[in-house]
Amino acid sequence: MGKIGICACYDTFNYGSMLQTMATLKQLEIMGYEYEIINYSRKLTVDLLFRSIGRIPEELHERIIKKKKQKQMSAHPNIKVAIQQRNSCFKDFIETHFVDKLSEPCDTYKQLQIIATHYDAVLVGSDQLWTPRGYSTGFYNLMFVPDEIPKLAYATSFGVSSIPENKKGIAKRFLNRMNYISVRELCASEIVNELTGRDVPTVVDPTLLFSGDEWKKMVGERHILNYKYIFCYFLGNNPEQRREVEKLQQETGYKIVCIPHLDEFIEEDVEFGDEQLFNVGPAEFVNLIRHAEYICTDSFHGSVFSILNHKQFITFNRFKASDTNSRNSRIDSLFKQTDLQDRRFNGNLIDSIQCPIAYEQVEDSLIEMRKKSLDYLEKALGNTVK
Incomplete structure (x- = not known):
């Protein structure tokens, strides 16, 4: 059986990205396929600079915001040290689960084009890898893969509900090059x-x-904490959501446990919660959800693992519906498919989070969704990897 090259976001310090990469590799192993994660770290070359020139205004804006956040965090040196500790947990997870599955390193587009010829097919997925701003790099949209090598996408996401007009041309081009496409x-x-x-x-x-x-078998099971708690996993900066969780704490008497400052430093979170955890890798993240009394989150994967572990949870909107960068659609889609629309925050956290969830029906939906997904994978890989 041939070898598959995998384009996955395995080295981003994000729980969801690492866990879905782990799941992708596990499923390929179950199906008996040989694979490598394509080990690409972009090196700034004239070619990359030319292809990425349209991103310069966005990147400058991001750098300004990042410097502002770093300045704010400088007033809290203990948090900086704690985040370094968390990053070490992510690095340990990468070392344990991914390092021996990486291809030879490549850091230029030319090297990418060469390594693509080593595979019988190249698979991209999952995560928000087709966000319009990243098209110019040519990596996650597989533009570096030669025409004659099959290109497949599993559960890949655009990250947005519509493509800007000035990006539709390149999106159409890379999509038409794909032999098999599935989306999330x-x-x-x-x-x-x-x-x-x-x-x-x-x-x-x-x-x-x-x-x-x-x-439970994949990451192990253990109790991280020995008391009842509300697990709070917020990526966005929405102070009113923290206030709602504090009301739930007053009602239940449970402690608030959180993992703060993941995507960015958030001043509001410096004093939020009874216990702030940093020594947490992806396995510990799953276990914190598994053993919580309640979960409050604005995260897609926070919602996913709440569902998988049959927890009482509520998901808040991280973005406003009018926000052009909104990533709410992935949660909307998941809740529609599992009939869990009532797990969206509706203004009354205490009543809604305690409302029973018909997990037998949810599991029936998931079984059907898994079958459809695996049928696609078996067909796509079976027709391209010999």
Whole structure:
């Protein structure tokens, strides 16, 4: 059987990214395929600079914001040290689960083009890898892969509900080069159809290919804390959401446990919660959800692992519906498919989070969704990897 090259976001210090990479690799192993994660770290070359010139205004804006956040964090040196400790947990996870599965390093587009010829097919997925701002790099959209080598996408996300007009041309081009496409969100299927005329399946995020019990075997089970707690996992900066959780704490008497400052330093979170955890890798993240009394989150994967572990949870919106950079669609799609729309925050956290969830029906939906997803994978890989 041939070898598959994997384009996955395995080295971003993010729980969801690492866990879905782990799940993707596990599923390929179950199916008996040989693979490598393509070990690409971009080196600034004239070619990359030319292709990325349209991103310069966005990147300058991001750097300004990042410097502002770093200045704010400088007043809290203990947090900086704690974040370094968390980063060490991520590095340990990469070392344990991914390092021996990496290809030879490549840091230029030319090297990418050469390494692509080593595979019988190249697979991209999952995560928000087709966000419009990243098209110019040519990596996650597989533009570096020669025409004659099959290109597949599993549960890949655009990250947005619509593609800007000035990005539709390149999106149409890379989508038309794909031999097999599956996407993670319902709206992503509509985007592909609009741009290419192709009807493509919506499949589950790789983390959902496995049940809560299967994840228990994959990452192990242990109690991180020995008391009852509300696990709070917020990526966005929405102070009013923290206030709602504090009301729930007053009602229940449970402690608030949180993992702060993941995507960015948030001043509001310096004093939020009864216990702030930093020595937490992806395995510990899953276990914190598994043993919590309640979960409050604005995260897609926070929601996923709450569902897999049959927890009482509520998901807040991280973005406003009017925000052009909103990533709410992936949660909208998941909740629609599992009939869990009532797990969105509706203004009354105390009542809504305690409302029972019909997890037997949710599991029935997940079983059907997994079957559809695995059918796609078996067909796509079976027809391209010999």
